Amino acid sequence: MGRFFNSRIFDGISKVTDVMLIGFYFLVCSLPIFTIGASATALYYATHKCIYKGRGYTTEFFHSFKSNFKQSTLSWLIFMALFAILAGDIYITRNMIPADSPFAAASVFFLVLTVFTIVWAIYHFAYIARFANGFKESFKVSAIFMIANIGWSIAIVGVVIIGLLLMYRFMILIVFAPGLFACAFHPILEKVFRKYMSAEDIAKEDEDKYY
Numbered sequence: 218m219g220r221f222f223n224s225r226i227f228d229g230i231s232k233v234t235d236v237m238l239i240g241f242y243f244l245v246c247s248l249p250i251f252t253i254g255a256s257a258t259a260l261y262y263a264t265h266k267c268i269y270k271g272r273g274y275t276t277e278f279f280h281s282f283k284s285n286f287k288q289s290t291l292s293w294l295i296f297m298a299l300f301a302i303l304a305g306d307i308y309i310t311r312n313m314i315p316a317d318s319p320f321a322a323a324s325v326f327f328l329v330l331t332v333f334t335i336v337w338a339i340y341h342f343a344y345i346a347r348f349a350n351g352f353k354e355s356f357k358v359s360a361i362f363m364i365a366n367i368g369w370s371i372a373i374v375g376v377v378i379i380g381l382l383l384m385y386r387f388m389i390l391i392v393f394a395p396g397l398f399a400c401a402f403h404p405i406l407e408k409v410f411r412k413y414m415s416a417e418d419i420a421k422e423d424e425d426k427y428y
Contacts, residue, residue, distance in 0.1 A: 232268060235267055235268055235275050236264075236268060236393070236396035236397065236399075236400060237392075237393060237396060238275045238396075239260060239263045239264060239267065239268070239275050239278055239395070239396050239399070240260075240392075240393055240394065240395035240396030240397070240399075242256075242259070242260075242263070242275070242278045242279070243256045243257070243259070243260045243278075243395040243396070244395060246259070246278075246282060251290060251293065251294065251297075252286075252290060252293075253293055254289040254290050254291075254292050254293025254294075254296070254342060255282050255285060255286045255289040255290050255293070256282065257289070257293075257338075257342040258281055258282070258285045258289040258342045258343075258345045258346045259278045259279070259280075259281040259282035259285070259346070260278065260395055260396075260399050261342060261343040261346040261347070261399055261402075261403070261406075262277065262278070262280075262281035262285075262346035262347075263275060263277045263278035263281065264396070264399040264400060264403055265346065265347065265403060265407075268400060268403075269403055269407075281346060285345055285346065288345060288352055288355070289342060289345055291352065292341060292342070292345070292352070292355070292356070293342075295356075296334070296337075296338045296341075299334055300331070300334065303327050303330055303331045303334065304331070306323075306324075306327040307324050307327045307328060307331070310323045310324035310327060311324045332374060333363070333370070335377070336363055336370050336373050336374060337359060337360055337363050339373060339402060339406075340359040340360075340362050340363045340370075340406065340409075341355060341356065341359035341360075343402065343406045343410075344358060344359045344362070344410075347410055348410075362409055362410075362413070366409045366412075369405050369406075369408065369409055372405055373402060373405055373406075376398070376401045376402065376405070377398075380394065380397065380398055380401065
C-alpha cells in the first residue's frame with residue numbers, strides 16, 4: 218500500500234513539473250509576440266499528449282511548434298488584427314462618443330465580441346494542435362465548434378475569469394498560468410472535439426501509443 222501511494226505521489230509531482238515546463242516553454246517561445254499562435258498550438262498539443270495521454274515528453278512542445286508554425290503564426294496575425302480593431306472600437310465608443318449618445322452603449326457590444334474572439338482563438342489553436350486541416354477550413358470549423366457548443370464556450374469564459382481572479386489574488390500563479398489554463402481548457406475542448414470524431418478515429422487515437 219505504501220509503495221502504491223509513493224508511486225501516486227511521484228506521478229503527481231512529475232505531472233506538476235511537466236505542466237510547469239510546458240508553460241515555461243510557452244512563455245519563452247511567445248516572447249517575439251508574433252509566435253504566440255505557434256506557442257499556443259504547441260502548448261495544447263503537449264498538454265494533450267504528455268499530460269493527459271501520458272505519451273512522450275514535454276519536448277513534444279517543440280515538435281508541434283515547428284510543424285504547425287506557419288499555419289499558427291498566420292492565424293495569430295489575423296487574430297491580432299481583430300483584437301486591434303476591437304480594442305480601437307472599444308476605446309472610441311468609451312472615450313470619443315458623448316455619454317448621452319445612443320452609440321455609447323456600443324462599447325459593451327464590442328467588449329462581448331472581444332470575449333468571444335478570445336474564445337474563438339482558444340478553439341482555433343487547440344483545433345490546429347489536434348487536427349490536420351487547411352488554413353481557411355480551420356478558421357471556419359473552430360468558429361462553428363464555438364457557436365454550436367455555446368454552453369462549453371461560456372464555460373471557457375468562466376475558466377478564464379476564475380483564472381484571472383486567482384492570479385490577481387495570488388500573483389505567483391502568473392508563472393504557472395499557461396500550463397494551468399491549458400489543463401483547465403483541455404477537458405472542455407476534448408468533449409467538443411470528440412463529438413465530431415468518428416468512432417473509428419476515437420478508437421484509433423485511444424489505442425495508438427504514438428499519437
